[in-house]
Structures are given as C-alpha cells and as structure tokens.
Amino acid sequence: MTVLPDWLQQRAALTPDRLALMAGGERWSFQELDERVTHATHTLKAQGIGEGDRVALLLKNGAPFVTLTHALSRAGAVIVPLNTRLTPAEIQWQLTDVHAGRLLYDEAHTSTAHAAPGVESLLATAVTRINPQSPRFASNLSIHFPLASPHSILYTSGTTGHPKGAVLTFGNHWWSAVGSALNLGLHENDRWLVCLPLFHVGGLAILLRSVIYGITAEVHEAFDPLAVNRAIDEGVTIVSVVSVMLRRMLEARGDQPYPPTLRCVLLGGGPAPRDLLETCAQCGVPVAQTYGLTEAASQVATLAPEDALRKLGSAGKPLFPTELRIERDEGEVGEIVIRGPTLTSGYVDQPEATAQVWRDGWFHTGDLGYLDEEGYLYVLDRRADLIISGGENVYPAEVEAALLAHPAVEETGVVGAPDERWGQVPVAFVKLRAAVSESDLKQFCAERLARYKIPARIQWVESLPRNAAGKLLRRALREWVDSQSAS
Amino acid sequence: MTVLPDWLQQRAALTPDRLALMAGGERWSFQELDERVTHATHTLKAQGIGEGDRVALLLKNGAPFVTLTHALSRAGAVIVPLNTRLTPAEIQWQLTDVHAGRLLYDEAHTSTAHAAPGVESLLATAVTRINPQSPRFASNLSIHFPLASPHSILYTSGTTGHPKGAVLTFGNHWWSAVGSALNLGLHENDRWLVCLPLFHVGGLAILLRSVIYGITAEVHEAFDPLAVNRAIDEGVTIVSVVSVMLRRMLEARGDQPYPPTLRCVLLGGGPAPRDLLETCAQCGVPVAQTYGLTEAASQVATLAPEDALRKLGSAGKPLFPTELRIERDEGEVGEIVIRGPTLTSGYVDQPEATAQVWRDGWFHTGDLGYLDEEGYLYVLDRRADLIISGGENVYPAEVEAALLAHPAVEETGVVGAPDERWGQVPVAFVKLRAAVSESDLKQFCAERLARYKIPARIQWVESLPRNAAGKLLRRALREWVDSQSAS
Numbered sequence: 001m002t003v004l005p006d007w008l009q010q011r012a013a014l015t016p017d018r019l020a021l022m023a024g025g026e027r028w029s030f031q032e033l034d035e036r037v038t039h040a041t042h043t044l045k046a047q048g049i050g051e052g053d054r055v056a057l058l059l060k061n062g063a064p065f066v067t068l069t070h071a072l073s074r075a076g077a078v079i080v081p082l083n084t085r086l087t088p089a090e091i092q093w094q095l096t097d098v099h100a101g102r103l104l105y106d107e108a109h110t111s112t113a114h115a116a117p118g119v120e121s122l123l124a125t126a127v128t129r130i131n132p133q134s135p136r137f138a139s140n141l142s143i144h145f146p147l148a149s150p151h152s153i154l155y156t157s158g159t160t161g162h163p164k165g166a167v168l169t170f171g172n173h174w175w176s177a178v179g180s181a182l183n184l185g186l187h188e189n190d191r192w193l194v195c196l197p198l199f200h201v202g203g204l205a206i207l208l209r210s211v212i213y214g215i216t217a218e219v220h221e222a223f224d225p226l227a228v229n230r231a232i233d234e235g236v237t238i239v240s241v242v243s244v245m246l247r248r249m250l251e252a253r254g255d256q257p258y259p260p261t262l263r264c265v266l267l268g269g270g271p272a273p274r275d276l277l278e279t280c281a282q283c284g285v286p287v288a289q290t291y292g293l294t295e296a297a298s299q300v301a302t303l304a305p306e307d308a309l310r311k312l313g314s315a316g317k318p319l320f321p322t323e324l325r326i327e328r329d330e331g332e333v334g335e336i337v338i339r340g341p342t343l344t345s346g347y348v349d350q351p352e353a354t355a356q357v358w359r360d361g362w363f364h365t366g367d368l369g370y371l372d373e374e375g376y377l378y379v380l381d382r383r384a385d386l387i388i389s390g391g392e393n394v395y396p397a398e399v400e401a402a403l404l405a406h407p408a409v410e411e412t413g414v415v416g417a418p419d420e421r422w423g424q425v426p427v428a429f430v431k432l433r434a435a436v437s438e439s440d441l442k443q444f445c446a447e448r449l450a451r452y453k454i455p456a457r458i459q460w461v462e463s464l465p466r467n468a469a470g471k472l473l474r475r476a477l478r479e480w481v482d483s484q485s486a487s
Numbered sequence: 488m489t490v491l492p493d494w495l496q497q498r499a500a501l502t503p504d505r506l507a508l509m510a511g512g513e514r515w516s517f518q519e520l521d522e523r524v525t526h527a528t529h530t531l532k533a534q535g536i537g538e539g540d541r542v543a544l545l546l547k548n549g550a551p552f553v554t555l556t557h558a559l560s561r562a563g564a565v566i567v568p569l570n571t572r573l574t575p576a577e578i579q580w581q582l583t584d585v586h587a588g589r590l591l592y593d594e595a596h597t598s599t600a601h602a603a604p605g606v607e608s609l610l611a612t613a614v615t616r617i618n619p620q621s622p623r624f625a626s627n628l629s630i631h632f633p634l635a636s637p638h639s640i641l642y643t644s645g646t647t648g649h650p651k652g653a654v655l656t657f658g659n660h661w662w663s664a665v666g667s668a669l670n671l672g673l674h675e676n677d678r679w680l681v682c683l684p685l686f687h688v689g690g691l692a693i694l695l696r697s698v699i700y701g702i703t704a705e706v707h708e709a710f711d712p713l714a715v716n717r718a719i720d721e722g723v724t725i726v727s728v729v730s731v732m733l734r735r736m737l738e739a740r741g742d743q744p745y746p747p748t749l750r751c752v753l754l755g756g757g758p759a760p761r762d763l764l765e766t767c768a769q770c771g772v773p774v775a776q777t778y779g780l781t782e783a784a785s786q787v788a789t790l791a792p793e794d795a796l797r798k799l800g801s802a803g804k805p806l807f808p809t810e811l812r813i814e815r816d817e818g819e820v821g822e823i824v825i826r827g828p829t830l831t832s833g834y835v836d837q838p839e840a841t842a843q844v845w846r847d848g849w850f851h852t853g854d855l856g857y858l859d860e861e862g863y864l865y866v867l868d869r870r871a872d873l874i875i876s877g878g879e880n881v882y883p884a885e886v887e888a889a890l891l892a893h894p895a896v897e898e899t900g901v902v903g904a905p906d907e908r909w910g911q912v913p914v915a916f917v918k919l920r921a922a923v924s925e926s927d928l929k930q931f932c933a934e935r936l937a938r939y940k941i942p943a944r945i946q947w948v949e950s951l952p953r954n955a956a957g958k959l960l961r962r963a964l965r966e967w968v969d970s971q972s973a974s
Contacts, residue, residue: 002489002658002828005810013862014670014804015791171489178665182700183501186673212807213669304502317501320699323492341489375500 004174006143008034008070011211020210022191023063023219030214033066040071047102051076054098054153057199058082058091058105058113061221065198066207068104073170074143077101079152080165081199084108085392085450088115098153098165098348147171153348154201156294156393163395165348166295168201175341176205176297177212179319183302184238184264184288190215193231193239195223196391202240202268205298225252232262242269242391243276244423246287250279258285266302268292269391270423271379277312291315291336291379293365295344295357300324300336300365301377314376315369324377325362332370333380337362385474387416387424392452394426396474399455402448403428408436413464414455415477418485425456429464429477491661493630495521495557498698507697509678510550510706517701520553527558534589538563541585541640544686545569545578545592545600548708552685553694555591560657561630564588566639567652568686571595572879572937575602585640585652585835634658640835641688643781643880650882652835653782655688662828663692663784664699666806670789671725671751671775677702680718680726682710683878689727689755692785712739719749729756729878730763731910733774737766745772753789755779756878757910758866764799778802778823778866780852782831782844787811787823787852788864801863802856811864814849819857820867824849872961874903874911879939881913883961886942889935890915895923900951901942902964905972912943916951916964 004010011020012034020030028036049055055077059065072079080098082091091112095103105113145151151170155163192210194217196203210217218231225248228239239262241249246267265280268290280287290302301324303316318324321340328334343363346354357364369379387394396414403412410433416424430441438458445454465476491497498507499521507517515523536542542564546552559566567585569578578599582590592600632638638657642650679697681704683690697704705718712735715726726749728736733754752767755777767774777789788811790803805811808827815821830850833841844851856866874881883901890899897920903911917928925945932941952963 002662004808004828010807010810014807175489181668181673185675186668188672320497320501321491323497341491 002147002171003144004147004170006074006145007208007211008037008074009143011214015214018214019191019216021063021066021217021219023061023066024221026063028063030211033070036067037070037074040067041074044068044071044075044077049075049077049102053077053101054080055102055104056080056082056091056095056098056100058084058103058109059198060084060106060108061194061198061203061219062106063219064106066217066219069198069204069207070211073145073151078150081152081154081204083155083199083392083450084112084197085452087448087450088112089117089448090450092116094155094163094165098155145170147174152204154199154204154294163398164350164353166344167346167348168297168344172297172342172344173205173208174212175321176299176319177209179321179342180205180209180299180302181213182320183299183304184266186213186215187237187263188215189235190237191218191235192216193218193220193228193236195220195228195245196240196242201294201298202292206240223248225249229253232258235261237261238264238266240266240268242388242423243267243272244390244421246272246280247276250276250283250285257283262286264288266290266299268299270388271315272313273423274313281309281312289313289315291367291369291377295363295365296322296338296340297342297344300338300342303376307376311372311376313378314372315379316376318377326369326371327362327364333368334370336365336367336369336377336379338365339363385415387414387426389416389419389424389426389452390422392450394424394453396426399426399428399445399449399453402445402453403430403441403455405448406436406441406444408432408434409441411464413472413474413477415474415481417456417481419456422452426453427481428455428458429461430458431461431464489634489658490631491634491657493561493632494695494698495524495561496630498701502701505701506678506703508550508553508704508706510548510553510704511708513550515550517698520557523554524557524561527554528561531555531558531562531564536562536564536589540564540588541567543567543569543578543582543585543587543590545571545590545596546685547571547593547595548681548685548690548706549593550706551593553704553706556685556691556694557698560632560638565637568639568641568691570642570686570879570937571599571684572939574935574937575599576604576935577937579603581642581650581652585642632657634661639691641686641691641781650885651837651840653831654833654835655784655831659784659829659831660692660695661699662808663786663806664696666808666827666829667692667696667786667789668700669807670786670791671753673700673702674724674750675701676722677724678705678722679703680705680707680715680723682707682715682732683727683729688781688785689779693727710735712736716740719745722748724748725751725753727753727755729875729910730754730759731756731877731908733759733767734763737763737770737772744770749773751775753777753786755786757875758802759800760910761800768796768799776800776802778854778856778864782850782852783809783825783827784829784831787825787829790863794863798859798863800865801859802866803863805864812849813856813858814851820855821857823852823854823856823864823866825852826850872902874901874913876903876906876911876913876939877909879937881911881940883913886913886915886932886936886940889932889940890917890928890942892935893923893928893931895919895921896928898951900959900961900964902961902968904943904968906943909939913940914968915942915945916948917945918948918951 012030016031017029020033021028147170150167152168153165156166192206194203194206265287267287288303290299292298301315301318324338326334327337339362385396399414400412403409411431413429417427419425465473499517503518504516507520508515634657637654639655640652643653679693681690681693752774754774775790777786779785788802788805811825813821814824826849872883886901887899890896898918900916904914906912952960
C-alpha cells in the first residue's frame, strides 16, 4: 500500500517560499500555511480529535477552512464538509448519519450550528468554534498519508430522500489531482481561483491540488463576478466555475478581453448552455468543459484545451487514470459507467446503495450520455432526475419528502424547470388531501430545506403520472414543464 | 492494488494526433505509435512471448526500441534492456542471471548477440532479430497495467564483481514520471530529447513520460552535440544529459544563446563540475541538476528551476513522493537514504543484496552527501567506489574481477582518476605474481569488459592498502590518485 509524506508538510519542505494561499487579506507562503496548520493540529489534538474521527465542518470559504482541512488530515481525522446552506434539521441528519464526532463551525454559523435539533446532546462538548487567528508555529511533525485511508466524506445524490456520504480516500484525491495535471498541464506560475464553495468537491479539490502541485489557491468567500474578473486581471491562470457564474462574469466584463495569462476556465456543474459556449469561443475565453462527480473526487472527463472549439458542448475525454464507457441498451445513448483510482469505494453505512452503483467492477453514474465517433463524451442529463440550480444539486426525492411531511399533501413529484438565472429551479406537482396555500406550503419547506431546494412553483394536480409498478414518472412531468416553458 | 489502462493505449485514445515520437526520419503521432505497437505485440505473442517472460533487448536508440518497449509491456513481458557496449561474455552473464527467455536484437548487434558464449544453446530459437519496418495495425486490445507488476529489470551497481538486476514495477516508473512533472511542470508543447542510451533508466524514463504526459520524445541514435543543438533550435524544451555531453554542446554552440523554448537541461550522471554550472548560469542555460538512481526509476532529487542559480552545485530537493534523509555518524556528511513509491523492492535473486540496501524501511544508496540549512541536497560521491566515465557507471569490483582472472595478477584495486574528457577513467593498481606487460593485461581486459571499463592506466605496486580485516581501502588509492593529478 502506497504511503506518501503529509502533502503540505512535504510541499512546505520543497518550496517553502512559493505563495500557497490568497484568502481575504491573507497571503501565505507554503511555509506559513504549514506553520498555521501545525498549530491548528496541536489545538485539535488537545481537544481530543484524533485518528479516524469524523469531523464535520460548517465554515464559509476562507483561510480557516483551508487551515482546518489540512490540520484535520494531519491529526488523522476524516473531514466531513457540510453545505453551509443546509437547515439545522438537515445538519442534524447528516451529523447523525456520518457518526460525526465533532462539528467545527465559524462565527458566521454559530446560530445555525446551535439550532440543529439535538446537536448539543449529540456532540456534547464537541461543538467547537474555531478561532481563525492562529499564531505561527514551527513544524516538527513527520506525518504520512496512506493512500488507502479515508480523507473525507462528501454528501451527494440521494434518490431515496436523503443524500449519501461518499468516502474519498487520500488516493482518490491524489489520483484526481494527478489526472487533472496530466490533462491541463502544470505551470510553475499557476494560480487557481476557488469561488465555488469549499464544501463541494470542486472547491475542496483545488485546495489539495495547490499543495500537491505547489501552486497558489486564491479563495473567494463567495462568488462575485467583478472580484473574479479582477483576480483574473491580477494573475489567476485557472478558475473553476459553473455556467451561471461564467455568464455573470461575461456580462460584467463587457467587451474587455481576458488577459492571455488566463489559460483555463474549468466549467462544471452539468451540461453548459450552447449559447454560452459559443460566446466564449467567439471571445477567446479558454473554456474546458468538464463532467465531474463527487464520487470521483471531481473531474471524470474534461475537454482538453486543444479541442475546446472543435468539440463544443462535449465534456471531452476521461482523465488519464480513468476509464469510461457507455452502457447502452439500444441506440448511441446510454448510462455513463467509469472505473479508476479516483473513485470512491462506497457510501457510509449504505452497502445496498454502494452495490447499486458498483456493478461488474464499474461505477454506474446514473448519468446519460454518448461518445462521438472520436470518443468524445457528451453528457445529456446530469442525472435522470437531478436538478442543478445555480450549481447546487437539488435531489427531487428530498424535496418530495419534505412536501410529503405536510399533512395536506397526498402525493407529489418534483422536477427541474429551466430558469434564466439559476439554470434550473425545482417545481413541485402536488396532489392535496386537504386545503393549503402555496405560500404556506413553501414556508413549511423553508423550515426543512435549504433555500435553493424550495420549489419555485407549486402546481396543483388531480393525479401524478406513474408506471405500471406505481413508480412516479418524473420524465413525464419534465416533458410537461418543458412544454410549458416553450409555449 | 491500483490498475491503470495500458498507458500508450490510453494516451492514443485521449490525444491520438499529438506527436509522440521523432526518431531518425520518423515522426509518429500517438495513434501511429499505438498501431505499430499493436502490430509488434501480435508478432511477439506469435513468437511465444507472454505474461511474465523476461525479454532482453540489445538495440540501438531508435524507433524499434520505443516500439518494442511498449509492445513487450502490452504482451505482459518484463523488459531487460542490455547495455549495447557490453561484451558477448557480459551479455551471456546477464542473460543467465536474469533468466531471460528471449534476446531481441537489431541488425547492428547481430554479431555481438551471436558471439555471446552459450547464447544459442541458452536461448535456442529465441534469438530474434527485429524488423523495424512494422506495418500499421488497428488497435483493438484492452490491456491493463497493475502498478505492482514488474515492468523492467535494469542492471546496476555491484560491489561484488557483477551488476545486480533491479526490478522496477509499473508503479515505480509511474510515480517517477508524476514526481518529475510535479517538480519540472508539464507544458502541452513539451518535447523531451533523449540522447542518453535508452537502455539506461535516464533514457527509458523519457519514453514512459512521453506516453504518460502526452508529449513528444525525440530520440537520437547517439549523442552528437551539433544535432542536439539543432534540435533545441527546432523546439526541444527539455533535454537529459550528463556533464560531458553538456560541455561538448556548449563548446559547439559558441556564443549563440539557446532559444527561450529550452526550459530545462536535466543534468544527471553524478555531481557536475562547478565551472560547467557557472558557465551555464552565465549563459542563461536552464540547468536542473539531478541526483538519480536506477533503483529509484531515475530522479531522486532535482534542483527546481527557480533555485538553479541560488543553489549552484546542489541536486535540489527530493521529488514530491520521495523522502530523503542523511544517515550520519558524525559531522554533516552521511549516507543518503530514501524511501517512496519510485523505489525498487529489490534485486533479482539477490535477497542478501536487497536486505543490505533495504534496512529499517529505508533504501540505503551507499552515496555520500549532506543537506544544507535549507534542506538542499549536495552529493559528494556518486558512490563511495563508483567510477563514472562519460556518464557510464564503472564498478571497480567488476574491473578488479576481470584483472584477477589473469594468472599473473595477484591482487588489484581499481579507482577513478579525474579525466578532462570523460570526467573519470578507471585506474588499476596491480600486484603481480608473474611478469605481464601493461598492454597485454589491457588486451586481456578488452576480451571481458566493455571498452569504457578497461583501465586507462595500470600502476604496478608491491602491496595494496587494506584495513585490519583485510578489506581493500579504495579510499587510500583514490587519495593517491588525486594527489598525483594535483601535482
């Protein structure tokens, strides 16, 4: 089993003076980051956090998130980043599901953390507020990362009403970073901008690439198109975004071209609108569309820069260590299945869900796509049912479960509707058993769901389309929604 | 255990049209290389070469070497590249030692191959001459490389009179390639020039990096300073050389500066002369001095480009996956010991030699060095006893063994003497028991040793310096030689 030296420790030993992190007003070299992480590691250990503990993070983007991520690995703990938009009830559910020993949160999330039902009794003294002002501390540790050990647990797709925790090892993240570099290249002056949430794999991966590659991660607290454009003018070479963000960047930019130092706009979060890609091609914005999965530690396939124009709309080819094929029944379109060392071995405490995705040695993504005659991947549906709203995954079954909790709701089906601003928004079809107003039902959801998951519209229906086995036919609902939008 | 798709097959699927190889008049894309390798694989299999066979190569640098290297991996065979300067007797010894099932040789080496004593009876019908003109052939295989499986066996250092075969796995080579990229970066337009012999790890590694990175390998049949300089003008970005080659390149170049596209001259083969490094610094030649070992699948430590001037004479810091420390008795200088996933697990059929280098989980290089206050490695002796002549390793014990085979020789000790052209040449101290002339003794060696191993001078002595246990003190001989050179 391959064992590597602690990535940050090794990086700080190799290139101590290179710029590691830009976040808020901070600019830390790898040595400075390492010293802060060493200090944080001592603090965490003094609080009893150790080998194998699962520690949840409820933190906004920023230097404390970066510091704690590396410190938890150094302490031997497994990182469970929580979506900061979750409600207290959702947080409580995830903490229980993952058997989290601790919840680390920052000042911005104090009230949310404490409002999580049962979180105090669950975590006892473990709810810990992190002071972001860690003094510098000399490193004197010698830590190793076995690639087979779990690094983090990231919650993702659930078709059964609740998300599942995908266990990602150090090896999964390592191979993902190496596979990305073998595709996009690795330049000494690279600076990778993170304006995605760090609790998403697409954000977290950039922090790990930074230490593995020895390049700067520039972390923005939130997405601000003007700030991103300014950062690009000031030396950012790669930025990871979703379509809705890229559109706003271009709108804010106007006619001013991006500098040639910007070498890659890594565009994830589901298939991109064709007009957006065409605009980028016209303006010379170096877009690399990517198809990623939490379970694959981010990128699965990415369009190489050299093919950006020729293969507009494609997610390209798999990363070097990854194999990809289409499992077809008939026609060219089928389920995208993959294998390789970036893939999770499974979900926490969910052997059945794990067995469902891992069949015959291949990971079944549930996503539909096809390969063209040259082997380029085109993704048709991010998942058959998944709604992506402003880059956030919304799982219809989860929204349906919240609606069904209301006594007046008899049946419901949720699908995504096209939306100019967010790409998609959830729309609910509801069959009532008693009277309730749309606003009351939305308010009911707001107590249970993050804001982006709340249905944008509710459509009252007499019945829902179901197949012979009684399974809800979401596809029929989507067709209805699409016909409404088109008309 | 991690398994990757066949590297060349995957690379050809990902970037079929990129230029893979320039060799002689050939320019092959990855797809063309893959097709030729597929054809060669079928040919090899038809000749009975298969899983786990150890197949020796006696080939000059060129496209057939590249094709066969990839084809043998694809056929499941283990590559044993032979030094083309070996005598028939040496070849015969290595073939026996490695239990080679086959010897593949080209036209240039027909007579050597057939002159190897016993090679016909040893290999029976297995001696195969390779036709370099393989037609194109469509690939339709799906091969995988388990990283733990042996890829090649490379012969290296013996202090006991004969070299040892270091087993290098696919994983060793993979991690070496990745570690090198994480240090030197990876640019889409990279072209790496090989003018070192491909049977050396420093040459072979470039062929593997080419397919892993998706960059061009330009292979020269032999080192010609004018041809290398011309290739650099025509787009080579990285070139691997030893000091004696670099000096000749600079002499041939005169005042004309190298183009900025040349981003790295990877300088291996032992500590470089200070004046050479200073000349390069003055002329802006981007030298990256490296410390490598066959057993580590090439680079162990390499000076990052950013430190080239500040740390003149240093071999830099270890590759990212590699750990390095100095095992000291007293003072700052000690034995360089390393660990990490690039390292061989051991030597063919030599458990004692393996146990001697692998102690307490660290690989003991036998090389002396020290780390400065910032952790930069300075290598003092390539090995305590090793002679490096024109980039070739000469093992004193092997030369001594050849001399001792002569009936007139009673005792002998061989050390390196400084030489302006070759860096070092072997010098023998001989105590006779009967009369023999220097030229006769050299002729005797020429029948047993490659030309570069034959002592340049023979010094007759009455006795040899030995320690209390009777062990030859080569250090004392070296001091004597050094004092002679200085005077």
